Amino acid sequence: MALTTRLAAGEVSVRNGILGALLRTEYRRLIDEMEQVELQRGAIVYRANQQIEYVYFPEDAVVAMIDAMDDGRTVEVGIIGNEGMVGINIFLGGLTTPDRAVVQLAGSARRMRARDLRKEIRFGSPLQRLLLLYTQAFVAVISQSVACAQYHSVEQRLARWILTMHDYAPREFPMLHSTVAAVLGARRSGISICAAHLRDLRLIDYMRGHILVVDKRGLEKKSCECYQFIRKQYKNMRTQVPKLLA
């Protein structure tokens, strides 16, 4: 009974899904040893092809994986919030990532040295199995993003992206049109036009660096199918976790 209380208390304080699942196992000590950090908006967590020092388990923070082309144009290939981990390449056996990781929404995260993760990924550990599941969802989401980039309009993708952010953040969050342009791979003025349209429809509102979700349902109708697809992947992942830990 005392144990139950202790775990329950722990679960409240650890707001990352992967770490939360670990609380139910012997790996609780791992979490206690991790460092809690505040990630500032715009901070570059990883630069492309540079050594990864820490992996991050976001709590409030939201981190984007950004791919930059040779000519400097960028596009977001994935977004990582409290369901995941930043730095899966460490887990997959690498030392670097080809993408940049940028903090999109400031907030807290727990971090762990990359070399400690490698050590902890002792074979058969619950952490490894959780990260495999997360990788599966992440791959599915990136795959869908290929199709999304190929086929969907800027407006659809803007709606999708705002909804995705909103799932991690309050209704209103700080965000510039130029930042959105960089993640969607569109012009800043193209974003302004689409944003104005969504505002005219009373689905969102915004002002000088802030976006506000007004009508989530309406936004879903304007978004492409990719938004629901993403939610489904992470939902599937969560349903597999109990089986995995059993």
Added chain:
Amino acid sequence: MALTTRLAAGEVSVRNGILGALLRTEYRRLIDEMEQVELQRGAIVYRANQQIEYVYFPEDAVVAMIDAMDDGRTVEVGIIGNEGMVGINIFLGGLTTPDRAVVQLAGSARRMRARDLRKEIRFGSPLQRLLLLYTQAFVAVISQSVACAQYHSVEQRLARWILTMHDYAPREFPMLHSTVAAVLGARRSGISICAAHLRDLRLIDYMRGHILVVDKRGLEKKSCECYQFIRKQYKNMRTQVPKLLA
């Protein structure tokens, strides 16, 4: 000495990179137990969201992972040849894939029951570590494909795609414009126009369902940077294998 000869002989007959690496380990028995199959062009190896029965290690065969949108439009998110495995979702803990897997170039592959793979993935096995590395490369390639779909012209992507196929196949391989259109997410007539242009430049030739690479170097110049990026990922993977098995 007798052992060495036996292994060397085995390496020649196993033309899949992952299995080839396993030959150097105790896991050789695994390969001997696997089934060799001929994959027919156009065969659907997996349907979206349906149970996966076998995983495949292509030898000559080349398999594409195809994402289909709700409206039926398709795009290729990844391509799997003798460096990889079809069915990483099994390895990642799932039972299905959200994509369809289609044979692009007929040829041989070794296959293994999904449930046997799950059993064999004993934690810390060389196979698991090889598949983690492969997953890392695969994720990097898909990520780049997001940017490629976003930014690069149909002609660039056509050149990239022909080069990629050529790395797995002879200079000449069977392929319809309409098939290419489905994998690049473009119109058939758009592909015909770009193909005609590349032929005018004497980089490729083609005729009723066959494509011939005439000038690989020239094609690389017309291709986007993504082609070299992909090669680099798989090359990195191969260089990590010896370390991993040490």
Added chain:
DNA sequence: TGCCGTATGTTCGATAGTGCACAGAGCGAA
């Protein structure tokens, strides 16, 4: 040899998005 189905060639207008440029408007600092 000739026919027919399939593969490729070519055209049309329509459109989403680009690149660039500059105008206007909000907000903080002085």
Added chain:
DNA sequence: TTCGCTCTGTGCACTATCGAACATACGGCA
């Protein structure tokens, strides 16, 4: 309160690609 910077709005010419339709050509089969 004013200035100046940053953020957002708007215009314009331009391009790639789309969607659809029809034209042509190859090549296997009768």
